[in-house]
Amino acid sequence: MVxxxxxxRHGFYVEFELRPEEDREETIAQGMPVFKDVEFAMITMPGGxxxxxxxxxxxxxxxxxxxxxxxxxxxxxxxxxxEAWKEGREAPVNGTDLKxxxxxxxxxxxxxxxxxxxxxxxxxxxxxxxxxxLGMGGVAMMEKAKAYLASANQNKTSxxxxxxxxxxxxxxxxxxxxxxxxxxxLERLDESTKKRGRPRKED
Numbered sequence: 001m002v003x004x005x006x007x008x009r010h011g012f013y014v015e016f017e018l019r020p021e022e023d024r025e026e027t028i029a030q031g032m033p034v035f036k037d038v039e040f041a042m043i044t045m046p047g048g049x050x051x052x053x054x055x056x057x058x059x060x061x062x063x064x065x066x067x068x069x070x071x072x073x074x075x076x077x078x079x080x081x082x083e084a085w086k087e088g089r090e091a092p093v094n095g096t097d098l099k100x101x102x103x104x105x106x107x108x109x110x111x112x113x114x115x116x117x118x119x120x121x122x123x124x125x126x127x128x129x130x131x132x133x134l135g136m137g138g139v140a141m142m143e144k145a146k147a148y149l150a151s152a153n154q155n156k157t158s159x160x161x162x163x164x165x166x167x168x169x170x171x172x173x174x175x176x177x178x179x180x181x182x183x184x185x186l187e188r189l190d191e192s193t194k195k196r197g198r199p200r201k202e203d
Contacts, residue, residue, distance in 0.1 A: 012051060013093070013118060014078045015042045016085045043078070046122040047115060047130035056082070095119030103148055108141060120145045 018037040026034035041060065043052035054060065063072060064079040077094060084090065098104055098112055101120055115133035117123050124145035131138040 013044050013046070013116065014081045015044075016040065016056070016082060017042070041078070041082070044116055046117050046119075046125070047127065047133060093119050095121035098123065101148070103144055104141070108137070111135065111137075112141070120148060124149055 017040055019040050020035040021038045023034045023036045026036075039056040041052060041054060041056050045051060061079065061082070064075045064082070067074045096119055098109055098118055098120060104112070111134055112118070112123060115130060117126065117130060117134070123142055126134070126138070126142050131142060134141060
């Protein structure tokens, strides 16, 4: 069973790239075109709708970490994805990556990726436009994803109940041992009291 990622769902994807941009000050200073690498963030919605395509700067990173104190909440997922990209690691996805799902064939995986659908959750929640981009078999893939998630949730509930039962059994054993210890101490106390209360023998 594919492990489900336990984190808040944000419903978007984020990617990063370096783009060459002219450094106007250096171009003027050197009398020849001078370019520099600029980091860009591209945020899209499942299905391919572009939301953000902007250069990364301190203001944007601060907004991702803390929000803008007006209308935009923090976006820790985007910030973690940026850190992963900077460290050469693969950026995380929001949900269960389709690449780790045994229920999808290589051809179906490629079709989903081309339609900007990268997680089982996004496939299960695909709208009409996204299903159209998936082409023939899109509805069947969506229903298969829904069934998988429903089964995973049932298995998760069963595992949680089993874990609670184990904890309950352990607590019951602990209480039983404590009761036995208390009974033993009471018996010893009773015997000690009886011994102290006996009359002393006179010579």
